[in-house]
Amino acid sequence: MFDGLKDKLSGFREDVEENAEVEEPAEQDESAAAESAAAESTEDEPAAEEDAAVGETGGDADGDADADDNEPSTFQRAKAFATGRIIIEEEDLEEPLWDLEMALLESDVEMSVAERILETVREKMLGESRKQVETTGELVESALHDALLDVIAVGQFDFEERIAEAEKPVTIVFTGVNGVGKTTSIAKLSEWLADRGYSSVMANGDTYRAGANEQIQEHADRLGRELISHDQGGDPAAVIYDGVEYAAANDIDVVLGDTAGRLHTSDDLMSQLEKIDRVVDPDMTLFVDEAVAGQDAVNRAKEFNDAAEIDGAILTKADADSSGGAAISVAYVTGKPILFLGTGQGYDDLTLFDPEELVESLLGED
Ligand SMILES: Nc1nc2c(ncn2[C@@H]2O[C@H](COP(=O)(O)OP(=O)(O)O)[C@@H](O)[C@H]2O)c(=O)[nH]1
Numbered sequence: 394m395f396d397g398l399k400d401k402l403s404g405f406r407e408d409v410e411e412n413a414e415v416e417e418p419a420e421q422d423e424s425a426a427a428e429s430a431a432a433e434s435t436e437d438e439p440a441a442e443e444d445a446a447v448g449e450t451g452g453d454a455d456g457d458a459d460a461d462d463n464e465p466s467t468f469q470r471a472k473a474f475a476t477g478r479i480i481i482e483e484e485d486l487e488e489p490l491w492d493l494e495m496a497l498l499e500s501d502v503e504m505s506v507a508e509r510i511l512e513t514v515r516e517k518m519l520g521e522s523r524k525q526v527e528t529t530g531e532l533v534e535s536a537l538h539d540a541l542l543d544v545i546a547v548g549q550f551d552f553e554e555r556i557a558e559a560e561k562p563v564t565i566v567f568t569g570v571n572g573v574g575k576t577t578s579i580a581k582l583s584e585w586l587a588d589r590g591y592s593s594v595m596a597n598g599d600t601y602r603a604g605a606n607e608q609i610q611e612h613a614d615r616l617g618r619e620l621i622s623h624d625q626g627g628d629p630a631a632v633i634y635d636g637v638e639y640a641a642a643n644d645i646d647v648v649l650g651d652t653a654g655r656l657h658t659s660d661d662l663m664s665q666l667e668k669i670d671r672v673v674d675p676d677m678t679l680f681v682d683e684a685v686a687g688q689d690a691v692n693r694a695k696e697f698n699d700a701a702e703i704d705g706a707i708l709t710k711a712d713a714d715s716s717g718g719a720a721i722s723v724a725y726v727t728g729k730p731i732l733f734l735g736t737g738q739g740y741d742d743l744t745l746f747d748p749e750e751l752v753e754s755l756l757g758e759d
């Protein structure tokens with residue numbers, strides 16, 4: 394999952410490390426290093442700032458061993474200049490950041506998201522955080538970590554808690570274009586809920602496509618759930634409404650309402666979604682798209698959210714996606730969180746989305 398992007402991120406780390414090393418002063422004897430540091434610190438402003446930064450680090454209360462016994466000597470400060478934590482300059486970052494931007498865009502990360510990531514990385518690497526890390530590698534790692542998390546975690550909420558606290562039945566409507574995995578995700582979510590003690594009923598609002606009733610009925614039968622459906626051509630809002638009535642009468646916790654996945658540009662479909670909103674007033678609308686669709690998925694998420702406001706997204710087929718662009722971009726672009734990843738065709742292949750976990754796996758060694 395997302396291996397292509399992972400490789401590209403580790404490329405950035407290597408780039409920065411290489412560039413930073415080039416800047417390292419060649420072997421100097423102790424006094425020469427000290428002198429050059431002292432000279433630099435008085436001559437130009439940026440160097441003076443850095444010297445101050447070193448001073449702060451050395452004097453930190455959380456006990457550097459060397460700060461305990463005696464104040465850091467000029468030599469120690471000079472040596473700090475030669476370590477990764479303070480020698481990264483704006484110009485060292487220029488090329489790696491450019492390459493990182495290209496890598497993100499190639500991985501289908503949306504432009505504004507890539508820009509935001511770059512901005513955060515630049516800020517973190519040149520700003521405060523560099524005083525708290527030891528090596529260039531660590532600095533890159535922590536900057537990338539924060540920059541990715543910043544865009545990926547937008548809008549996150551605890552889905553299970555939301556279900557637990559909502560008045561029952563909770564109605565969830567699934568939107569998205571055809572073939573992305575809405576119906577499969579409904580079946581998976583029904584199983585996910587059952588595993589946590591919540592009963593659910595499916596309501597087939599896809600009254601448009603021939604064979605839609607049969608397909609979802611098969612899932613319902615396999616899982617032992619009730620399915621509410623009307624004949625093909627019926628009113629989707631009416632089917633989901635019946636689902637809610639059924640759930641209320643039978644003490645069912647959650648109604649999972651499917652919809653037809655016609656083109657997001659279809660006015661017809663959008664007015665259908667509006668009607669569902671009006672008639673059923675769902676507790677949640679989840680947008681479903683496939684991670685493999687990359688940039689297209691991001692654009693559709695935005696358009697669906699504009700037409701019938703979504704509460705979150707499910708990204709399916711993450712098992713087949715190496716770019717990771719959609720997983721990184723959807724939340725930032727829509728302001729609504731990714732809640733689940735579909736990771737296969739089995740009913741258990743639905744994973745609660747955990748931004749921190751994703752970031753760690755993107756930056757992980759293996
Ligand atoms: N590999 C993989 N396939 C999936 C996933 N989710 C759905 N699919 C497959 O995608 C196809 C379309 O799914 P379907 O639920 O009918 O899409 P819908 O038209 O949006 O309702 C089916 O063959 C599913 O088995 C997933 O997470 N991973």
Ligand SMILES: [Mg+2]
Nearest residue numbers: 575576577599
């Ligand atoms: Mg379907």
